[in-house]
Amino acid sequence: MPRRPAGKTDSPPSQGDIYEQIVDALVDQRILPGTRLNELALCGVFKVSRREMEKVLLRLSFNGLVTLIPNRGAFVASSDANEARAILSARKTVEAGIVEAVALRASGADFKRLEQNIAREDECRHAGRIREAIKHSGEFHILLAEITGNPILCDLMKQLVARTSLVVSLYENPNGLSCWHGDHATLLKHLRAHKARPAMSLMQRHLDHLEESLVFTPQADTSTDLRTIFRRGER
Amino acid sequence: MPRRPAGKTDSPPSQGDIYEQIVDALVDQRILPGTRLNELALCGVFKVSRREMEKVLLRLSFNGLVTLIPNRGAFVASSDANEARAILSARKTVEAGIVEAVALRASGADFKRLEQNIAREDECRHAGRIREAIKHSGEFHILLAEITGNPILCDLMKQLVARTSLVVSLYENPNGLSCWHGDHATLLKHLRAHKARPAMSLMQRHLDHLEESLVFTPQADTSTDLRTIFRRGER
DNA sequence: ATCTTATAAATTGCGCGCAATTCCAGAGGA
DNA sequence: TCCTCTGGAATTGCGCGCAATTTATAAGAT
Numbered sequence: 001m002p003r004r005p006a007g008k009t010d011s012p013p014s015q016g017d018i019y020e021q022i023v024d025a026l027v028d029q030r031i032l033p034g035t036r037l038n039e040l041a042l043c044g045v046f047k048v049s050r051r052e053m054e055k056v057l058l059r060l061s062f063n064g065l066v067t068l069i070p071n072r073g074a075f076v077a078s079s080d081a082n083e084a085r086a087i088l089s090a091r092k093t094v095e096a097g098i099v100e101a102v103a104l105r106a107s108g109a110d111f112k113r114l115e116q117n118i119a120r121e122d123e124c125r126h127a128g129r130i131r132e133a134i135k136h137s138g139e140f141h142i143l144l145a146e147i148t149g150n151p152i153l154c155d156l157m158k159q160l161v162a163r164t165s166l167v168v169s170l171y172e173n174p175n176g177l178s179c180w181h182g183d184h185a186t187l188l189k190h191l192r193a194h195k196a197r198p199a200m201s202l203m204q205r206h207l208d209h210l211e212e213s214l215v216f217t218p219q220a221d222t223s224t225d226l227r228t229i230f231r232r233g234e235r
Numbered sequence: 236m237p238r239r240p241a242g243k244t245d246s247p248p249s250q251g252d253i254y255e256q257i258v259d260a261l262v263d264q265r266i267l268p269g270t271r272l273n274e275l276a277l278c279g280v281f282k283v284s285r286r287e288m289e290k291v292l293l294r295l296s297f298n299g300l301v302t303l304i305p306n307r308g309a310f311v312a313s314s315d316a317n318e319a320r321a322i323l324s325a326r327k328t329v330e331a332g333i334v335e336a337v338a339l340r341a342s343g344a345d346f347k348r349l350e351q352n353i354a355r356e357d358e359c360r361h362a363g364r365i366r367e368a369i370k371h372s373g374e375f376h377i378l379l380a381e382i383t384g385n386p387i388l389c390d391l392m393k394q395l396v397a398r399t400s401l402v403v404s405l406y407e408n409p410n411g412l413s414c415w416h417g418d419h420a421t422l423l424k425h426l427r428a429h430k431a432r433p434a435m436s437l438m439q440r441h442l443d444h445l446e447e448s449l450v451f452t453p454q455a456d457t458s459t460d461l462r463t464i465f466r467r468g469e470r
Numbered sequence: 471a472t473c474t475t476a477t478a479a480a481t482t483g484c485g486c487g488c489a490a491t492t493c494c495a496g497a498g499g500a
Numbered sequence: 501t502c503c504t505c506t507g508g509a510a511t512t513g514c515g516c517g518c519a520a521t522t523t524a525t526a527a528g529a530t
Contacts, residue, residue: 090387097328152325
């Protein structure tokens with residue numbers, strides 16, 4: 001009876017669902033680094049027990065998205081400059097390989113998916129919905145990982161993209177030029193032509209630009225209400 | 236046999252210590268895939284509470300080293316052929332990048348560490364302590380990740396090496412030639428000469444050989460549990 | 471003997487609630 | 501106004517122990 005797998009009812013969500021919802025909130029920058037994640041509040045939001053929420057928070061902390069401080073609770077990870085650079089550096093290392101694999105083995109359907117993603121991102125950007133555009137921009141990189149057909153790389157990229165989001169919201173340049181708009185499209189062109197080497201170096205530059213656009217002078221921001229972020233059934 | 240650096244002998248080990256000890260046991264192949272990890276037994280061994288052990292098992296499962304089956308407990312992950320290939324494939328992708336970085340940026344002290352590792356492995360192998368040799372062989376790859384100076388890549392490689400150990404103990408060819416002995420030494424030579432490209436392709440071949448040495452025909456199963464083979468009792 | 475069925479033991483999942491710690495507001499003092 | 505102290509509220513850490521489920525064991529049937 002309590003089985004309702006695909007339903008949109010507000011039945012208690014599974015552990016994985018909660019994890020993904022929180023990750024989504026992180027990549028959408030609806031929760032900023034340093035935000036305290038009150039356990040009971042989250043339990044109330046997702047209608048689960050403390051124990052279950054604890055597991056989710058543990059998983060988030062294992063993946064570097066949340067920092068657990070003894071007796072103080074869970075906080076959205078706010079990386080220092082070193083860690084931020086390590087995240088970007090890891091992406092350069094991993095994504096070069098991913099791009100190479102995609103350039104060598106991608107099919108027409110894969111290109112179509114990438115194309116659609118780029119279209120959606122442009123659409124959002126032109127409509128001024130920048131946050132949505134950023135989200136699609138991140139999904140582009142996850143798409144590349146998916147196209148390799150390797151679920152391990154896929155999970156890894158989801159993690160790295162999420163951490164990148166946190167880093168960006170911490171250190172992004174307020175006068176953000178975000179000038180690397182066309183990179184995804186250019187990359188897709190190279191992939192279509194199976195030009196692995198140019199695609200790889202473009203990805204490298206792409207991430208270099210992202211890193212260069214950051215200014216490692218932290219700014220403070222803490223005000224966040226969890227209940228307004230996760231819009232669920234009220235009262 | 237210092238299990239813990241400068242610590243009280245039998246003081247309750249921390250979460251991370253337990254995690255690493257179990258991972259060590261996995262890479263040493265002292266625990267085989269499919270083995271059931273009895274929670275209370277582990278609590279007794281490590282002198283910790285069930286709750287703490289639960290966290291360790293959760294972390295192991297998040298990292299793909301252990302499978303948690305509801306109401307049945309924790310089992311050392313036994314990958315199927317697909318997952319095994321995904322692990323090796325992920326390693327090819329990641330380690331190519333790592334090797335490139337090392338070739339470009341490694342110093343003399345780094346080369347010394349690699350050299351010592353190779354020496355230790357050879358020593359063990361010639362002394363017939365093959366298990367120890369295998370362990371050092373895995374550590375070589377982790378060393379490479381450490382030399383990049385990127386802790387994220389380092390953790391990732393620890394995880395991938397551990398999963399590889401599980402895969403190897405599942406699918407290794409009984410007539411194991413393990414013929415790729417000299418690869419590490421040759422790789423080091425390339426790294427010393429800053430020859431990134433040859434080093435990368437050698438690493439690729441190295442992992443290809445490892446994969447080819449595996450036999451994915453369901454042999455005498457180490458899976459202690461028949462139910463995981465014949466999918467009965469689901470739902 | 472082998473396969474079922476029944477019963478007991480073992481094990482896991484998890485809510486409850488307390489102790490320890492931290493957070494916070496408000497009083498008092500400089 | 502700005503610290504410092506302080507007592508109570510809020511929050512986290514975690515042991516305890518029961519209920520649900522599975523596993524092991526023994527008895528019975530064919």
